[in-house]
Amino acid sequence: MPCISHPLIRPDSIESREYQLGIAMKALDANTMVILPTGLGKTAIALLVAASRLYNEGGKVLMLAPTKPLVEQHLRFFEKYLIAKSPTAPDACQFAMFTGEAPPTERTAEWERSQVIFATPQVVKNDLIAGRYTLQDVALLIVDECHRAVGNYAYVFLARRYHDTAAKPLLLAMTASPGGSQEKVSDVCANLGIAHVENRTENDPDVSPYVHEREVEVHQIDLPAELKSAIHAIHTLIDDRLGLLASLGFAVPKRDRLSMKELAGINAQIQQRIQNRDPAGYSAASVYAECLKLKHAVTLAESQGSEVFKGYIAKLVAEGRGSGGSKASQRLSRDPAFHSLYERTISWAGELHPKPAAVLGIVKEQIDTHPDSRIIIFATFRDTVQLLVDYLTKNGISCERFVGQATKDAEKGLSQKRQIAALARFRAGEFKVLVATSVGEEGLDVPSTDLVIFYEPVPSEIRSIQRKGRTGRSGAGRVVVLATKGTSDDVYRYVSQTKERQMQKNLRQMSGQDITAQQPVMADQTRIEEFTPQGPAIRIDDRETSSKVVEELSGMGAAIRLERLPQGDYAIGDRILVERKTARDFVDTLINRDLLGQAKSLADAVPRPVMVIEGGDIYTQRDMNPNSLRGVLAALAIDMGITLLFTRDEQDTAQMLFVIAKREEGERGERKLHPHKSFTSAKEEQEYIISAFPDIGLKNARLLLAHFGSVQGIVNATLEELVAVKGIGEKTGGKIFELCRRKYG
Helix, strand or coil: CCECCECCECCCCCECCHHHHHHHHHHCCCCEEEECCCCCCHHHHHHHHHHHHHHHHCCEEEEECCCHHHHHHHHHHHHHHECCCECCECCCCEEEEECCCCCHHHHHHHHHHEEEEEECHHHHHHHHHCCCCCCCCEEEEEEECHHHCCCCCHHHHHHHHHHHHCCCCCEEEEECCCCCCHHHHHHHHHHHCCCEEEECCCCCCCCHHHCCCEEEEEEEECCCHHHHHHHHHHHHHHHHHHHHHHHCCCCCCCHHHCCHHHHHHHHHHHHHHHHCCCHHHHHHHHHHHHHHHHHHHHHHHHHHCHHHHHHHHHHHHHHHHCCCCCHHHHHHHHCHHHHHHHHHHHCCCCCCCCHHHHHHHHHHHHHHHCCCCEEEEECCCHHHHHHHHHHHHHCCCCEEEECCCCCECCECCCCHHHHHHHHHHHHHCCCCEEEECHHHCCCCCCCCEEEEEECCCCCCHHHHHHHHCCCCCCCCEEEEEEEECCCHHHHHHHHHHHHHHHHHHHHHHHCCCECCCCCCCCCCCCCHHHCCCCCCEEEEEHHHCCCHHHHHHHHHCCEEEEECCCCCCEEECCCEEEEEEEHHHHHHHHHHCCHHHHHHHHHHHCCEEEEEEECCCHHHCCCCCHHHHHHHHHHHHHHCCCEEEEECCHHHHHHHHHHHHHHHHHCCCCCCCCCCCCCCCHHHHHHHHHHCCCCCHHHHHHHHHHHHCCHHHHHHCCHHHHHCCCCCHHHHHHHHHHHHHCCCC
């Protein structure tokens, strides 16, 4: 087997493949997207390009991947094959993996001494925003699973920052499935500044010799009578809701044509009516939410099983009976037909759907014929993952679950550390079966996996390709798709197949072509390097970093420090604290949480509290009396002294914060704690001084001045004298007495 010969690649370690070398040579000439089926060596191509850039340019290589297990996998690959030294930096041989677990100061030091860094994008984004290091000397940025580079995902920000700041930028993007539509691929290319696309399929002559056989089987499953009856009952409920929407003047489809696209169309009509202040819009919004919940229940019954379906129905009933449940859940739980369905599910004993038993049979057959098999089962929902783990374990199959980090309801997620440990045990053969949600679809390198089971088809061509790519990597593989006859399973299987074919057609048209690199540019914004010196200082709560506001502020040149703020989202100087809320969040917090309590904490924390309400009309967000909202706004502004600012969107919010910070930083002399006011009399000046005491206000200030006759009389009064004033009380009197005698500092 001929091997690659390169000064920075370990001798006799990487097989020389013509298509990998050809793609790598192209990628050294321009920002390139590489589209290659899973298991055919995208990481090897990244290694070739990285070795060449380090040898010829020096500097650093930064490789990004969406999950920590995938980052750790890339680190192990590069450590095994790359000699991380170059003629221009002979002492630089340090590999580093950046995670959010390490302290920021430690990451800064690692960045300085490392030549090849592997990281999740959010960590690097936060560090760049906080000014901990720059991308100036990064000679190659590798973006794995680049199809994620859309919307507000961190890849978009990092690509923009890299193109703006790197001395010699070159970007390599990699994916097995960029998306079915031409628009999606074009968006990814524009967001990453891609100039060239290299695509290979398993049928290309230079690739086919390395493709292992992968058999795809579809197992049709019959839906049992009990679940058919339950689904029929839900269909009756949906028909009732659609009839109600029609009676309110909305155009609705027949129930059997109620796809997610049709539901989105109904929602668009509802939102338009709400914008027009039509009361029917608010009523319809709750009915629409019921339709969504009922539609989801049908999907669970058809594709997931009776236990998952039963749990979901019980959850809706519990939410409807609780005080914090949505109107949709409350209406459903009060519906006699829905309650009858709930009581019917309670009587079900054990799993009714044949899918779990089918999975067990397939797994046992595979292990019996291939004892060293590694098997991955993919399921969309965590409840199904847990059901399968319990079911297989009960039947003597060693297995573990593989889910994301977030904890949902009572079900705990897996930390990134535990995800990595689970994969290591799986590779080592400590258990045979890994049951995973979508977190296991991207990039897992388990060479001995020879069977992948889809518990249900998925409508996404990206997810379908990623799932199938987990097998057939180093030998023959098998893919089994379970589909319940005559249900959404059949629809989703058809949709994903159609999208895959369309994707391949689009990619054939783009492959090998140079395209116009549309590097993302912020509208009306100066480039970063033009800000000298750096802009005004803003402290930002570290939970805000997923917001576009933080990206915009960083791009404007603000000096950002990330920390955990006890109140508010943005702190400017020592006087200003800003709470940012979208219009919807403002109303939701008022209804479901303690908006006024949050506001009071904000007002108590600083002399200049500010609340920014972003995007949309607060009067159209929920079905509320407009005067109630006006009353809240009045209380915030007048009673609590909070400045209310309304902005169009995240960019507008960022520009507003930047202007506030510039004004605050540009103030000359001592700042006044109280707003400027021209007084017409000495009486007003005295009232102003005393009303500034904590929790006093104008009313109590007048009581105190009337009783003691002067400011001096109040300051010199004993505690007993202060408490004796009608309306003051022990708590307020104690504050005045203690504050007047407390030593400054």
